[in-house]
Amino acid sequence: YGHPQDVPHVERMCGLFEAQGGRALLVRLVCTREELERRLTRPERAEAGKLASLDVLRDLSERLDLFSPVPGRESLEIDNTELAPEEAARLVARHYRLRDVSGDSEDVSG
Numbered sequence: 085y086g087h088p089q090d091v092p093h094v095e096r097m098c099g100l101f102e103a104q105g106g107r108a109l110l111v112r113l114v115c116t117r118e119e120l121e122r123r124l125t126r127p128e129r130a131e132a133g134k135l136a137s138l139d140v141l142r143d144l145s146e147r148l149d150l151f152s153p154v155p156g157r158e159s160l161e162i163d164n165t166e167l168a169p170e171e172a173a174r175l176v177a178r179h180y181r182l183r184d185v186s187g188d189s190e191d192v193s194g
Contacts, residue, residue, distance in 0.1 A: 085112075086148030087155075094154050109180045110157055113172060115165040 085094060098108035115123070121138055123129070130136035135144075144150060153159040160179050164172045176182070 085152075085154065086144060086150055087152040089148055091154065094157075098157065108157070109176075109182075110154055110159040111176050112151075112153060112159050112161045113164045114151060114161060115163060119165045 094110075098110075101108045121141070124136055124138060124141060126136075135141060153161070160176060162172050162175050167175075
């Protein structure tokens with residue numbers, strides 16, 4: 085998400101869910117700039133079609149606010165610099181009171 089350029093796209097996407105009676109639950113995963121640049125160069129990012137270029141990141145950072153929440157919408161922010169993906173997912177599920185769909189018996193509401 086890059087503010088302000090992506091606001092219309094996010095609003096359209098949220099509107100699609102809401103028009104069908106659903107909810108758009110926004111989450112902003114943030115980490116330190118150093119960690120972001122370290123993660124960006126991992127081969128699996130490019131393989132997954134994710135941004136994997138430091139030059140592109142730096143260019144986007146100059147033109148857009150990459151760390152701003154979507155205006156007018158609740159957004160959970162999680163600093164995942166030191167968190168495993170599974171822990172970040174548990175925090176999201178707990179915050180939004182989502183049931184565990186992983187097949188584990190762990191109650192995420194606690």
